[in-house]
Every structure is written in structure tokens, then in C-alpha cells.
Amino acid sequence: MALRTAEQYRAGLRDDRKVYILGKQVSDVTEDPHIKVGVETAAFDFLMGHDPAMRDLAVMKDPETGEEISTYFEVPDDPECVTRRHELVKAACYYADCALPFVKDVGTDIMNGLKSVARIMGNKTYEERIDDYRWHCARNDLSMSGAVTDVKGDRSKSPSGQGSPDYYLRIVDETEDEIVVSGAKAHITASAYTDEILVVPTRNLTEEEADYAVAFAVPVNTPGITQICRPSFRYEDKHHFPTPRPRRGHLEALVIFDNVRVPKDRVFLLREWPFAQYVAYAFAAFHRFTAVTYKIPILEIMTGLGMLAAEANGVAKAAHVREKFVNMIRYTETTKALAKAAHMDPENFRGSGLYIANCLTSNMAKLHFASNFHEFVRDIQDICGGILVTQPTYQDWQNTELKPYLERYMGGAGDYSAEQRLKLMSTLHHVAASDFAGWHEVCTVHAEGSFAAQKMMLSIEAPMEVYRERAKAIVELGV
Numbered sequence: 001m002a003l004r005t006a007e008q009y010r011a012g013l014r015d016d017r018k019v020y021i022l023g024k025q026v027s028d029v030t031e032d033p034h035i036k037v038g039v040e041t042a043a044f045d046f047l048m049g050h051d052p053a054m055r056d057l058a059v060m061k062d063p064e065t066g067e068e069i070s071t072y073f074e075v076p077d078d079p080e081c082v083t084r085r086h087e088l089v090k091a092a093c094y095y096a097d098c099a100l101p102f103v104k105d106v107g108t109d110i111m112n113g114l115k116s117v118a119r120i121m122g123n124k125t126y127e128e129r130i131d132d133y134r135w136h137c138a139r140n141d142l143s144m145s146g147a148v149t150d151v152k153g154d155r156s157k158s159p160s161g162q163g164s165p166d167y168y169l170r171i172v173d174e175t176e177d178e179i180v181v182s183g184a185k186a187h188i189t190a191s192a193y194t195d196e197i198l199v200v201p202t203r204n205l206t207e208e209e210a211d212y213a214v215a216f217a218v219p220v221n222t223p224g225i226t227q228i229c230r231p232s233f234r235y236e237d238k239h240h241f242p243t244p245r246p247r248r249g250h251l252e253a254l255v256i257f258d259n260v261r262v263p264k265d266r267v268f269l270l271r272e273w274p275f276a277q278y279v280a281y282a283f284a285a286f287h288r289f290t291a292v293t294y295k296i297p298i299l300e301i302m303t304g305l306g307m308l309a310a311e312a313n314g315v316a317k318a319a320h321v322r323e324k325f326v327n328m329i330r331y332t333e334t335t336k337a338l339a340k341a342a343h344m345d346p347e348n349f350r351g352s353g354l355y356i357a358n359c360l361t362s363n364m365a366k367l368h369f370a371s372n373f374h375e376f377v378r379d380i381q382d383i384c385g386g387i388l389v390t391q392p393t394y395q396d397w398q399n400t401e402l403k404p405y406l407e408r409y410m411g412g413a414g415d416y417s418a419e420q421r422l423k424l425m426s427t428l429h430h431v432a433a434s435d436f437a438g439w440h441e442v443c444t445v446h447a448e449g450s451f452a453a454q455k456m457m458l459s460i461e462a463p464m465e466v467y468r469e470r471a472k473a474i475v476e477l478g479v
């Protein structure tokens with residue numbers, strides 16, 4: 001099959017998947033006013049392959065058949081793949097109005113993680129299975145979500161120490177041809193509107209926890225899968241001043257697996273408990289770089305919006321506002337520089353022959369991004385003023401009795417008319433003061449792993465011995 005169109009992608013989602021939102025089952029995720037936000041954001045992925053402006057980055061030839069496939073499926077077996085991936089993810093995010101389409105990157109990050117672990121294990125069967133699965137998804141141009149995070153119950157305990165066996169997903173039955181799994185994965189981005197879902201363990205496990213050491217992939221409409229979504233924002237919010245294109249974003253779901261049958265040719269880890277932590281680590285190594293890459297367009301646009309707000313309010317030259325510009329620039333450009341340093345210094349992941357961006361630098365980039373985002377938003381909020389949360393709505397602007405008042409009183413500095421200022425502040429409200437903005441702040445902290453996860457990887461990846469040896473060389477300690 002050739003690269004699908006956006007319409008073919010939407011049609012593929014009408015497949016009797018079991019998705020709930022606000023307590024009600026959804027009959028067609030492409031038509032639900034909340035889920036549609038995510039569907040239309042993801043649909044950009046399927047526009048890229050047909051757009052001459054994007055094709056160089058978004059399309060590659062299938063190495064076996066020569067057919068066109070999405071570049072996301074490229075096996076990163078040379079260092080240059082890392083830079084290509086960086087450019088693709090960044091361009092996709094600009095293309096989709098600053099929201100990554102997000103339906104091929106996480107799935108292929110998991111595939112790359114699983115393939116590298118299969119090689120580290122020396123397990124040819126798993127490597128062949130994951131390759132078969134990669135080409136199945138590539139040749140059918142499928143979208144994928146990644147389910148890593150378990151519900152976890154008491155965080156201080158591993159699966160076997162929990163009050164319930166259900167706090168981590170596990171194998172509950174096995175026959176010669178299939179396994180049966182039960183459990184729930186939390187916060188899964190885009191799973192309500194992807195074709196496939198890949199599942200991997202989230203942590204290290206012990207021998208008695210071998211049933212929890214399982215990785216597999218299934219279509220999202222497989223019997224036994226139920227998804228509970230919550231809205232991010234409505235596709236058309238009548239309060240907002242219209243923008244040239246609708247606002248983009250994603251939805252997460254609690255994905256429940258209730259005795260789901262998985263054929264063994266889609267199983268990539270089956271009770272090999274010592275390797276569960278490698279799978280989780282390898283996925284994080286690949287995915288964290290995707291994360292920092294897609295933040296770059298977001299930060300650039302938010303910085304620009306903050307500067308426009310200062311212009312509109314006539315405070316762009318005030319000393320304290322210029323200092324805020326410097327803070328915003330420093331934050332944005334440091335994130336970009338770290339992401340650039342990471343892809344320009346790729347590494348052969350644990351000798352697996354698969355290349356990733358420099359793991360230490362990617363984690364520093366993510367930690368830097370996540371640690372400073374709230375201050376960045378605070379500065380934007382300060383520049384905007386209270387209008388960020390109190391401004392009259394677009395419905396008021398459309399009211400013929402109210403509009404003359406708004407025109408008279410809501411204008412800004414210089415050439416900023418009331419309409420221009422309200423339009424600008426409406427977008428700023430969305431990025432810095434809305435429900436979505438709150439979601440975004442939590443997303444920066446937790447999505448792609450919270451602070452402790454990055455700190456753990458920093459301490460594993462940092463050249464501690466080099467530091468020690470250099471210090472010892474200048475102090476005669478005798479140790």
C-alpha cells in the first residue's frame with residue numbers, strides 16, 4: 001500500500017474501537033468534538049507525505065520493495081539518521097501548527113528500543129519479529145501509540161509488593177500461539193486515534209515478577225481493550241478569536257487491557273525479566289530526544305508571542321521586560337543548543353548498531369526544558385497583564401452593542417487596534433492561561449519521564465570516572 005491520505009487515516013479509525021469520553025462511549029472518534037482535536041492534529045502526518053514541501057524529509061523508499069514509506073520507519077543504523085530524525089520531528093511540529101502529529105514517532109522509538117535490546121540479548125527471533133512488525137506498519141502506513149506507564153499503585157513498591165496484582169500489566173495466560181494479558185496503562189497519548197498500540201514494561205523487575213516482563217503490539221480495536229479519554233479542549237472554542245487554522249493538541253487515555261489475546265508473532269519480550277529494565281531504558285533513550293526536538297518550535301513561538309504582547313502593551317522597551325526577553329531567549333536557545341549538541345554527537349546505543357542522539361545531552365536538554373518552563377510561562381504572564389484571563393470573548397466582539405465599546409477601550413500601543421490586541425491575547429490565553437496551558441505545564445514535567453527519570457539517566461550516562469581521574473591527577477590522594 002502507498003502512503004495513506006489523511007482521509008484514509010480517518011476512515012481507518014472507524015473500526016469499532018472501544019473508546020469512552022465524559023462517561024459515554026464514542027461511536028466514531030473522528031466526529032467526537034473533543035477527540036477530533038487529536039485526530040486532526042495526527043492527520044497532519046498523513047498530509048506530509050503528499051506535500052512537495054515536506055516530502056524530502058517525510059518520505060523514504062522501502063529498502064526491500066522500493067515503495068514510498070514514511071521516514072519515521074527508517075532503521076537508525078548510521079549516525080546520520082539521528083540528524084534526519086531531528087529535522088523530521090521539528091519540521092512536522094512546525095507543519096502541524098506547533099503540535100507534533102505524534103502518531104509515528106513514539107511507536108518507532110519503541111521499535112528502535114526493542115530492536116536494540118533484541119540485539120543486546122542476542123535474540124534473533126525477537127529481532128525478526130520486531131522487523132516484521134516495523135515493515136507491516138510502514139507498508140500499511142499505520143499510526144501507533146506507545147503504552148509504557150503502568151498505573152503503579154504504591155510507587156515505592158514493585159509489582160510483587162503491591163496490594164493488588166493489577167497495578168502493572170501482566171501475562172495471565174499462555175498457549176502455544178498466543179498470550180493473554182491484563183492490566184492498565186495510564187496517560188497514553190493519541191491511543192484513541194491510532195491504528196496500533198505498542199506495550200512495553202515501565203521498570204526493572206525481579207524473577208518472581210517475570211509475568212510482568214512483556215512487550216507486544218496489537219491493533220487498538222482488539223477485543224478486551226477499553227480506553228477512557230478526557231477532553232483537552234474543544235475543536236472549535238467559540239470564546240477564542242478565530243485563528244487562521246484551528247488550535248492543535250492531543251488527548252491521553254487510560255487504556256485497559258482485559259484478557260487481551262496477543263498472537264506470539266507480535267510478542268517481543270516474554271518473561272525475560274532481566275531485560276525489562278533495558279527495554280524501558282532503551283525506549284527512554286530514543287524517545288527523550290524526540291521530546292526535546294518537538295519542544296523547539298513550541299518555545300520559539302511562545303517566545304515570539306511574549307514579545308508581541310510587550311509590543312501591543314507598549315512595554316517592549318521597559319528594562320524589566322527586556323530582562324524577561326533575555327530570560328526567554330536564554331531558555332529557548334539553550335534548549336535548542338542542547339538538542340543540537342545531542343544530535344551532532346550520536347552514539348551507537350550500547351553497541352547494538354542502532355544510533356541515538358547523545359544520551360547524556362538529550363537528558364540534559366529534557367531536564368533543562370522541564371525545569372524552567374514554568375518560569376518561562378510566568379514571564380509571559382507578567383508581560384501580558386491581567387487581560388490574559390479577563391479579556392472579553394469573541395462572542396462579545398461579535399455583539400453589535402458591545403463591539404464599539406471594545407473598539408474604544410481595548411486598543412493597544414502604536415498601531416495595535418483593539419481587534420489585533422484581543423486576537424493576540426486570545427492566543428496568549430490559550431498557551432499561557434487556559435486549561436490547555438495547565439495541561440502543558442504538567443506535560444513538560446511528566447511526559448517523556450519526570451525529573452527523577454532524567455536525573456537517573458544523567459548519573460548513569462555521565463563520565464564519572466573521567467571526572468574522578470582528572471581530579472586525582474591534580475591532587476595526590478593515594479587512592
Ligand SMILES: Cc1cc2nc3c(=O)[nH]c(=O)nc-3n(C[C@H](O)[C@H](O)[C@H](O)COP(=O)(O)OP(=O)(O)OC[C@H]3O[C@@H](n4cnc5c(N)ncnc54)[C@H](O)[C@@H]3O)c2cc1C
Pocket residue numbers: 106146147148149151152155156157186187188189190252442443446447448449450451452453
Ligand atoms: C501529557 C502526558 C502525556 C503522556 N504520554 C504518555 C504516553 O504516550 N505513553 C506513556 O507510556 N506514558 C505517557 N505519559 C506518562 C509519563 O511518562 C508519566 O507521567 C511519568 O513517567 C511519571 O509517571 P506518573 O505520572 O505515574 O507519576 P508518578 O510516578 O506517580 O510520579 C509522581 C512523583 O513520584 C515520584 N516517584 C515515582 N516513583 C517513585 C519511587 N519509586 N521512588 C521515589 N519517587 C518516586 C516521581 O519522581 C514524581 O516526583 C504521559 C504523561 C503526560 C503528563
